[in-house]
Amino acid sequence: MAKVGARGQRNPPQVAGDERVGARSSHLSIVRLSYPVPVPPSPHAEDGLRLMAVHAHPDDESSKGAASTARYVAEGVSVLVVTCTGGERGDVLNPKLSDNPDIAANLAEIRSKEMDLAREILGVQQEWLGFVDSGYLEDYRVEHRDQLPDGCFARVPVEEATRPLVSLIRAFRPHVVTTYDENGGYPHPDHIMCHDVSVAAFDAASVPSAYPDQGEPWRPLKLYYHHGFHKERFEALHTGMLDAGLESPFSKWLEEWVDRPEDQGRITTRVPCGDFFPVRDDALRAHATQIDDEGWWFGVPLEVQQQAWPTEEYERARCVLDVPLPEDDLFAGIR
Numbered sequence: 001m002a003k004v005g006a007r008g009q010r011n012p013p014q015v016a017g018d019e020r021v022g023a024r025s026s027h028l029s030i031v032r033l034s035y036p037v038p039v040p041p042s043p044h045a046e047d048g049l050r051l052m053a054v055h056a057h058p059d060d061e062s063s064k065g066a067a068s069t070a071r072y073v074a075e076g077v078s079v080l081v082v083t084c085t086g087g088e089r090g091d092v093l094n095p096k097l098s099d100n101p102d103i104a105a106n107l108a109e110i111r112s113k114e115m116d117l118a119r120e121i122l123g124v125q126q127e128w129l130g131f132v133d134s135g136y137l138e139d140y141r142v143e144h145r146d147q148l149p150d151g152c153f154a155r156v157p158v159e160e161a162t163r164p165l166v167s168l169i170r171a172f173r174p175h176v177v178t179t180y181d182e183n184g185g186y187p188h189p190d191h192i193m194c195h196d197v198s199v200a201a202f203d204a205a206s207v208p209s210a211y212p213d214q215g216e217p218w219r220p221l222k223l224y225y226h227h228g229f230h231k232e233r234f235e236a237l238h239t240g241m242l243d244a245g246l247e248s249p250f251s252k253w254l255e256e257w258v259d260r261p262e263d264q265g266r267i268t269t270r271v272p273c274g275d276f277f278p279v280r281d282d283a284l285r286a287h288a289t290q291i292d293d294e295g296w297w298f299g300v301p302l303e304v305q306q307q308a309w310p311t312e313e314y315e316r317a318r319c320v321l322d323v324p325l326p327e328d329d330l331f332a333g334i335r
């Protein structure tokens with residue numbers, strides 16, 4: 001993998017891409033780069049389908065899009081999870097482990113081992129980009145970057161942080177790339193940076209003059225953003241719990257839910273994957289320092305979830321092909 005921090009040719013923004021569907025600007029993310037004259041769309045699936053899922057921390061791959069990932073693996077799709085940071089500045093969120101000073105002192109190493117286990121459970125390949133976790137900052141906005149620790153992921157210039165991902169895209173040659181929306185899903189600095197770097201790398205990977213020392217250009221066909229935390233889903237789970245005669249963990253949450261105009265109408269693609277919810281949960285439990293296995297995340301029985309909301313949702317942000325919406329498959333139009 002390319003060394004993080006190595007400098008090479010820079011390609012300043014010139015002409016915006018013309019295949020954007022639903023791409024939005026944000027007050028949170030850094031202005032994205034765009035490039036001139038890409039190579040033609042990459043070939044369809046002659047040598048098998050490939051999906052690249054770019055995530056900020058170890059555990060995000062098991063909490064965002066994990067069941068659809070497991071479904072695609074079961075279908076024979078090659079899946080590469082890219083983890084931007086080591087999660088070094090995460091907290092120990094499992095109350096059973098939070099009192100152990102050895103765990104806090106060796107968190108990076110432990111999270112790496114947790115990732116190994118989750119990778120095996122999901123059946124994916126996985127690569128680290130090697131950046132350092134930025135830590136969480138309440139009410140983070142990009143103009144607060146200087147308050148983050150020196151050298152952390154969110155403080156690396158986007159052009160520089162994009163380089164190793166361009167290298168991986170050109171080596172793995174994915175047809176589909178997934179990442180977070182411009183708000184990061186939630187405003188963790190690393191999630192927003194993950195979005196910025198993923199979009200920049202998606203666009204740059206197909207441009208011969210961009211990062212010319214990072215491999216042969218490759219043009220992925222589609223880019224998606226995860227959208228797992230939306231009201232429609234939680235309302236369905238809430239109703240499913242009540243219908244099953246169980247107490248809903250979402251009552252208060254839904255009462256206090258604030259609808260934001262920028263969240264409306266984003267979902268383009270719903271992937272059925274209820275059969276793979278158990279794999280998703282096992283992968284998440286592998287990140288033992290990051291999840292309370294008796295907490296609210298696991299508070300809805302699998303059967304209720306499978307009945308009430310058996311899909312994972314995405315927003316198609318780029319599509320090189322002419323594929324109608326809505327979709328029920330990230331590979332719609334490619335297979």
Ligand SMILES: [Zn+2]
Nearest residue numbers: 056057060191
């Ligand atoms: Zn994360």
